[in-house]
Amino acid sequence: xxxxxxxxxxxxxxxxxxxxxxxxxxxxxxxxxxxxxxxxxxxxxxxxxxxxxxxxxxxxxxxxxxxxxxxxxxxxxxxxxxxxxxxxxxxxxxxxxxxxxxxxxxxxxxxxxxxxxxxxxxxxxxxxxxxxxxxxxxxxxxxxxxxxxxxxxxxxxxxxxxxxxxxxxxxxxxxxxxxxxxxxxxxxxxxxxxxxxxxxxxxxxxxxxxxxxxxxxxxxxxxxxxxxxxxxxxxxxxxxxxxxxxxxxxxxxxxxxxxxxxxxxxxxxxxxxxxxxxxxxxxxxxxxxxxxxxxxxxxxxxxxxxxxxxxxxxxxxxxxxxxxxxxxxxxxxxxxxxxxxxxxxxxxxxxxxxxxxxxxxxxxxxxxxxxxxxxxxxxxxxxxxxxxxxxxxxxxxxxxxxxxxxxxxxxxxxxxxxxxxxxxxxxxxxxxxxxxxxxxxxxxxxxxxxxxxxxxxxxxxxxxxxxxxxxxxxxxxxxxxxxxxxxxxxxxxxxxxxxxxxxxxxxxxxxxxxxxxxxxxxxxxxxxxxxxxxxxxxxxxxxxxxxxxxxxxxxxxxxxxxxxxxxxxxxxxxxxxxxxxxxxxxxxxxxxxxxxxxxxxxxxxxxxxxxxxxxxxxxxxxxxxxxxxxxxxxxxxxxxxxxxxxxxxxxxxxxxxxxxxxxxxxxxxxxxxxxxxxxxxxxxxxxxxx
Amino acid sequence: xxxxxxxxxxxxxxxxxxxxxxxxxxxxxxxxxxxxxxxxxxxxxxxxxxxxxxxxxxxxxxxxxxxxxxxxxxxxxxxxxxxxxxxxxxxxxxxxxxxxxxxxxxxxxxxxxxxxxxxxxxxxxxxxxxxxxxxxxxxxxxxxxxxxxxxxxxxxxxxxxxxxxxxxxxxxxxxxxxxxxxxxxxxxxxxxxxxxxxxxxxxxxxxxxxxxxxxxxxxxxxxxxxxxxxxxxxxxxxxxxxxx
Numbered sequence: 001x002x003x004x005x006x007x008x009x010x011x012x013x014x015x016x017x018x019x020x021x022x023x024x025x026x027x028x029x030x031x032x033x034x035x036x037x038x039x040x041x042x043x044x045x046x047x048x049x050x051x052x053x054x055x056x057x058x059x060x061x062x063x064x065x066x067x068x069x070x071x072x073x074x075x076x077x078x079x080x081x082x083x084x085x086x087x088x089x090x091x092x093x094x095x096x097x098x099x100x101x102x103x104x105x106x107x108x109x110x111x112x113x114x115x116x117x118x119x120x121x122x123x124x125x126x127x128x129x130x131x132x133x134x135x136x137x138x139x140x141x142x143x144x145x146x147x148x149x150x151x152x153x154x155x156x157x158x159x160x161x162x163x164x165x166x167x168x169x170x171x172x173x174x175x176x177x178x179x180x181x182x183x184x185x186x187x188x189x190x191x192x193x194x195x196x197x198x199x200x201x202x203x204x205x206x207x208x209x210x211x212x213x214x215x216x217x218x219x220x221x222x223x224x225x226x227x228x229x230x231x232x233x234x235x236x237x238x239x240x241x242x243x244x245x246x247x248x249x250x251x252x253x254x255x256x257x258x259x260x261x262x263x264x265x266x267x268x269x270x271x272x273x274x275x276x277x278x279x280x281x282x283x284x285x286x287x288x289x290x291x292x293x294x295x296x297x298x299x300x301x302x303x304x305x306x307x308x309x310x311x312x313x314x315x316x317x318x319x320x321x322x323x324x325x326x327x328x329x330x331x332x333x334x335x336x337x338x339x340x341x342x343x344x345x346x347x348x349x350x351x352x353x354x355x356x357x358x359x360x361x362x363x364x365x366x367x368x369x370x371x372x373x374x375x376x377x378x379x380x381x382x383x384x385x386x387x388x389x390x391x392x393x394x395x396x397x398x399x400x401x402x403x404x405x406x407x408x409x410x411x412x413x414x415x416x417x418x419x420x421x422x423x424x425x426x427x428x429x430x431x432x433x434x435x436x437x438x439x440x441x442x443x444x445x446x447x448x449x450x451x452x453x454x455x456x457x458x459x460x461x462x463x464x465x466x467x468x469x470x471x472x473x474x475x476x477x478x479x480x481x482x483x484x485x486x487x488x489x490x491x492x493x494x495x496x497x498x499x500x501x502x503x504x505x506x507x508x509x510x511x512x513x514x515x516x517x518x519x520x521x522x523x524x525x526x527x528x529x530x531x532x533x534x535x536x537x538x539x540x541x542x543x544x545x546x547x548x549x550x551x552x553x554x555x556x557x558x559x560x561x562x563x564x565x566x567x568x569x570x571x572x573x574x575x576x577x578x579x580x581x582x583x584x585x586x587x588x589x590x591x592x593x594x595x596x597x598x599x600x601x602x603x604x605x606x607x608x609x610x611x612x613x614x615x616x617x618x619x620x621x622x623x624x625x626x627x628x629x630x631x632x633x634x635x636x637x638x639x640x641x642x643x644x645x646x647x648x649x650x651x652x653x654x655x656x657x658x659x660x661x662x663x664x665x666x667x668x669x670x671x672x673x674x675x676x677x678x679x680x681x682x683x684x685x686x687x688x689x690x
Numbered sequence: 691x692x693x694x695x696x697x698x699x700x701x702x703x704x705x706x707x708x709x710x711x712x713x714x715x716x717x718x719x720x721x722x723x724x725x726x727x728x729x730x731x732x733x734x735x736x737x738x739x740x741x742x743x744x745x746x747x748x749x750x751x752x753x754x755x756x757x758x759x760x761x762x763x764x765x766x767x768x769x770x771x772x773x774x775x776x777x778x779x780x781x782x783x784x785x786x787x788x789x790x791x792x793x794x795x796x797x798x799x800x801x802x803x804x805x806x807x808x809x810x811x812x813x814x815x816x817x818x819x820x821x822x823x824x825x826x827x828x829x830x831x832x833x834x835x836x837x838x839x840x841x842x843x844x845x846x847x848x849x850x851x852x853x854x855x856x857x858x859x860x861x862x863x864x865x866x867x868x869x870x871x872x873x874x875x876x877x878x879x880x881x882x883x884x885x886x887x888x889x890x891x892x893x894x895x896x897x898x899x900x901x902x903x904x905x906x907x908x909x910x911x912x913x914x915x916x917x918x919x920x921x922x923x924x925x926x927x928x929x930x931x932x933x934x
Binding site for chain 1: 744746794796797798830831838853855858894896902903907910914
C-alpha cells in the first residue's frame, strides 16, 4: 500500500533505510528515558532546595548554613512510631536559629517547642503525609491520601496524643477536655484514653425520679423547649423538640415520678411566705445568702445582666419560677434527703433560716418564662408517646428516670474519632470534605446532617468549639499506638473515702466539692491533705466556728456550716491525726519561745532581703501586699515545723503554689520562722472579729 | 516539529499553572453610599490568640466625618499579611457608623498588622493600622505562666478573679507591654532578674527570684511572651514579623 505523496516523501526521508529508522527510534527512546530524570529535575523539592541555597548565599553566616545544608531527599525515620517524614527535604531551615527573621515558607525556623525534631519527626504533630515529596501530596488531601496537614488552631490536639494530663502550654486542649466531661458528651459517647480508661462526666445531671415534687410540668416543658431560656449557663443542650414532643415528655416525666420523702416544716414555709412583702426580712434573707457564701458556687444575674457567682452549682437567677417552695425548703434544710450524692453541703440552718432563704430564692422568678405555657391534662397516649421519646433521645444516658434503663453506648464511640477516614463520613451538604470540617459541623449544627438525628444542639462559641475540636482530635489511632515510653498517663482517679464519723461529716458537708484530699475533690479551696501538719488545733476549732478568709483579695470564702461543738471536735481530731505529711514532724519545733535576737533577724530578712511585704500583710497599718494570706496571726495559726519547711520549699508542700521558692539557707529559714511564729495577733479574739 | 514544541510548551505551562494554583480571594466590594474623612478603632485591637485561631472579640472600626460624627454607609476595606483571615474583609458601615469583622490569625507566631482604609469624598483614602498578636507554643506557655505568677504585680488591671497587687507595691514594676523600658533590657538581663530577683540588677527585692520555681525553659517562655507583647515591638525597628 502506498501512502499519499507528501507523506510517502517524509517516510522516505526518515525511515528510508534501517540505519535511519534505527536512529530515529533510538532518539525517541532516549527522549522517553529522559522524562523520568526531567520530572525529577523539575520536582518541587529540587526547586525549593535551589531556592534555599539562593536564600542563604547572601547571609553573613552563609558558610555555616551551607555546611548544615544537605542536598537530596532527607528523611526522619522513627520505626517505633511509624514515622517516615521527608518534610525536611524542603523545610531545610527548621533547626537554623539564625534564620529567625525569615518568614517565607518552606524556609522558616521551627518555633521553640519542648521536643526535638529527630525524636518525633513532623507528622506526629502536624499530620499530613510524611513520605510525600511534592507540596500537594504532603499537605493537602489527595485521592491517595486523605489526611491533610492539621490546621494550626488544632495543633494542641497533637500534644494530647501522648499527654493525658493538663499541660500549661495547651490551654485549648485543657479546656476542651474539661468540656467533654462538663457538658455531658461522655454520658452518651464512650471515649477511652489510650491506657484503656474511660472518661467519665463531672457534670452530675440531676435524677428525675422525684421530679414532680421539685417542679411543675409547665417548667419541664419550657426547659425542654429551650434550657438556655431558663439559665444562660445551663449545660443541658437543646434537643429541638416539637411542641407535642415536649408536651408528651413532660407528661411522662411527671407521671413516672414517685414521691420523695421530703421533710415538710410548716414554720419554714410560713416564714418563706412572709419574705415576699417584707423589706426588712428581704434584707435579712439577702445577708444570710451572702454570709452563707452561696455565691461561691451559684451564680445570679445582676441588674446589669452580668453573672455574679461561681459555677459549681446551677445558676439561680430564675429559680423561683422553677421549684416548688415545699421542695426548696426541704432542699435547703438538707439536700441529701432528695439527692444523696449531691455536691451541695448540708448547712445546719434553723427552720427560721431555711424559711428566709426559701422565701428569698422563690422571689428570684421571671413571670415571662411560663406565661405562654398552657398544658391540658395528659392523656395515656401522650404519656406512652413521651416514654418512647425518652427512650429514643437517650435521656436516661444522663438522668435517672423511673422505668427507663440507662442505654449502653447510646451514641457512637469517639475513641478514634481523631483519625476517622473521611471516606467513612457522611457529610452534610455544604461541609468541605475533611475530618476537621466534619467534626466542627457536627458540634455546631448536629441536626444539619439529616432528619431524624438525635444529637442535641449546644450553644458553644467559636473558642469553645475549637477547644472541643482539640480534645476530640487527640483521640486517634496514633495516640492508641504510641510507644508507652513516649506517653504521660492521666492522673489516676482517686476514690478516697474518709473513714468513720468524721468521714460521714466530710461527706455530709461535701468538703470535696471545694477541697481536694488525697487526690480527690475540687480546686476552689486549698488542698487539705496535709492540713494536720500545717495548722494548730485551736485555730482550726475557731475557724470551723467562724470561718474568715485569710486572703484579703479573695471573693470566694468558706461558709459557716453552724456545726455543733461535738461535730467540730470530731472533724478537728480527724484532721489533726490523719491529714499529716510524712515529711513534717509537727512537734519538732516549738510554737513560741524564740529568742528576741532571732525574731529581730527574721524581721529584717522579712522586710529587706526577702521583701515578703510585697505579697503578705503583717502590720495591717503599714503593709499592703495582697497576693498571699495575711500573716498577722500566723503564729497562732500554723505550726512552726510547717512554716520552716514552707520557707525551704513551698512547692514540695503545695505543688503549683504561687509562692516562689527562695533556696534559702537553714539559718534564714529558722530566723524567718521565729519572726513569723511571734505574730500571734493582738489577742486570740482578733481572728473572730474580722 | 514547531507545532509539537508549541504543544509541549503549552502542556507544561498548563500543568505547572494547574499544580501551583492557589486559592484566589476576590473581595466583593459593596458600593459606598456615604463618605467619611477618618477611620478609628472602636474595639478589638491588640488582642492575643494562639496561631491560627480566631480572636475572641471582633474588630470594630468606625468611620467619622470632619466633625467627628459617625458616618453610615461608608466603605471600609481591610488588608492583612498572608495567613490572616478577615470575615468580612470589606463592607460598608452600619447605622451607627461601625464596621465589624472577625479575625483569625495566621499560622506564624508574631504581630499581624491589619490596614483598614476608607475612601473619602475627594477620592483619597484614610487609613488606620491595627495590630493583633499570634502566640506560638512558647509565647502561649509564657502567657499562662505570666497569669499564674507575674500578672498580679505586673498588670495594673483587676478582674473579679484576680485583684491587682500593683498599687500595693512601693516600687512599681513595669507592665510587660511597656516596650520603652523592657526592650532596652537584653535577654540576659531579663533572665537574670527573673531567675535571681530584683537585686541581680540592683533593683528592688520586691521582685522575687523565680529561678528555683520556674525551669530554664519556662523562664525562656516568659521572656518570649514579654518580647511578643511589648509595645513598641521588640526587635529592629520596622520589622513586622509574619509579613512576607
